Amino acid sequence: MIPRHDPQLKALASDNYAGVHPEILQAIATANGGHQTAYGDDVYTEALQEVFQRHFGEQAHAWPVFNGTAANVVSLRAMTAQWEAVICAESAHINTDEGGAPEVVGGIKLLSVPTPDGKLTPELVDRQAWGFGDVHRAQPRVVSISNSTELGTVYTPAEIAALCAHAHERGLLVHLDGSRLTNAAAALDVPMRALTTDAGVDVLSFGGTKIGLLYGEAVVVLNPDAARGIDYLRKTFMQLSSKMRFVSAQFEALLSGDLWLRNARRANAMGRRLAEAVGDIPGVEVTRPVEANAVFAVLPPDVIGRLQKRMRFYTWDEARNEVRWMCAFDTTEADVDAFAAAVAEEMGSARS
Numbered sequence: 001m002i003p004r005h006d007p008q009l010k011a012l013a014s015d016n017y018a019g020v021h022p023e024i025l026q027a028i029a030t031a032n033g034g035h036q037t038a039y040g041d042d043v044y045t046e047a048l049q050e051v052f053q054r055h056f057g058e059q060a061h062a063w064p065v066f067n068g069t070a071a072n073v074v075s076l077r078a079m080t081a082q083w084e085a086v087i088c089a090e091s092a093h094i095n096t097d098e099g100g101a102p103e104v105v106g107g108i109k110l111l112s113v114p115t116p117d118g119k120l121t122p123e124l125v126d127r128q129a130w131g132f133g134d135v136h137r138a139q140p141r142v143v144s145i146s147n148s149t150e151l152g153t154v155y156t157p158a159e160i161a162a163l164c165a166h167a168h169e170r171g172l173l174v175h176l177d178g179s180r181l182t183n184a185a186a187a188l189d190v191p192m193r194a195l196t197t198d199a200g201v202d203v204l205s206f207g208g209t210k211i212g213l214l215y216g217e218a219v220v221v222l223n224p225d226a227a228r229g230i231d232y233l234r235k236t237f238m239q240l241s242s243k244m245r246f247v248s249a250q251f252e253a254l255l256s257g258d259l260w261l262r263n264a265r266r267a268n269a270m271g272r273r274l275a276e277a278v279g280d281i282p283g284v285e286v287t288r289p290v291e292a293n294a295v296f297a298v299l300p301p302d303v304i305g306r307l308q309k310r311m312r313f314y315t316w317d318e319a320r321n322e323v324r325w326m327c328a329f330d331t332t333e334a335d336v337d338a339f340a341a342a343v344a345e346e347m348g349s350a351r352s
């Protein structure tokens with residue numbers, strides 16, 4: 001087969017646009033050949049538990065699934081009864097970008113709260129944590145946060161610990177959408193357990209795809225009392241991979257050494273480099289703190305249109321002419337510098 005795309009062509013649209021890290025592809029090849037018991041009773045999935053426990057503690061148990069939306073839906077359904085609800089930021093992926101899957105597929109009521117930076121605080125949680133015992137109100141049961149957030153910000157261990165303490169005091173559980181947990185941990189230079197297990201998070205959706213896997217995410221239960229029936233729910237929600245060994249092998253390659261950290265550090269470093277490079281260009285306003293691998297900026301609409309023809313990226317908020325540039329594990333200094341030069345060039349001929 002001949003390649004149908006230009007393997008040198010990069011984008012700043014999403015870390016999902018990137019291909020597969022060569023060490024991950026190698027792991028898939030290593031896991032190939034012969035027969036293994038299907039549906040997760042294979043030696044790679046068995047070994048995976050120990051790999052996740054090294055990062056998240058002895059009580060952690062991981063259930064590989066196909067994608068991040070599913071990890072969230074399975075996690076949240078396992079944490080709630082039918083009459084219970086999930087508090088989240090208005091900007092949370094579960095609220096804005098999952099096609100309604102938590103509601104439609106999971107039957108989960110979301111109670112969202114506007115935030116300035118994508119982060120919940122104990123005070124913001126309390127805007128929705130009320131009505132306990134009122135039969136007319138879906139009963140708040142889970143607080144769901146994302147780290148890093150959809151707005152490129154990062155919760156510190158102390159912020160998560162404070163949220164978890166507050167939630168638990170109020171009888172609420174905490175779910176963390178860790179689609180980019182690797183980026184958050186690398187940005188703060190802390191182990192991933194500092195942002196999860198040690199801070200009091202109950203259940204984690206752990207992201208692999210954005211950090212170099214071909215595909216695969218995992219529901220990781222950190223508090224065994226917080227979730228029920230994942231073995232069954234994973235099948236009910238069509239997430240039980242028959243050839244699970246290939247998902248598990250990818251996670252082993254990502255997590256048993258420092259591949260996760262190398263990939264996350266690079267993506268974050270490229271985000272910082274891009275923000276610095278475009279921050280000085282007159283007329284370009286970087287709109288949010290660049291704490292992980294995403295850069296948000298406002299620039300004139302005609303420039304956005306021309307730049308999008310040169311390099312793919314998304315407009316985040318059309319009303320504000322705000323765009324999102326997302327770096328990936330394979331974004332290079334040369335990619336960033338070339339794009340920043342393109343921004344400068346297009347701004348030079350911007351309509352005033």
Ligand SMILES: Cc1ncc(COP(=O)(O)O)c(C=O)c1O
Pocket residue numbers: 067068069070093094146149150177179180209
């Ligand atoms: C914060 C967050 N959570 C979850 C996901 C998972 O999405 P998917 O179902 O596309 O794997 C994404 C993907 O963009 C995300 O950004």
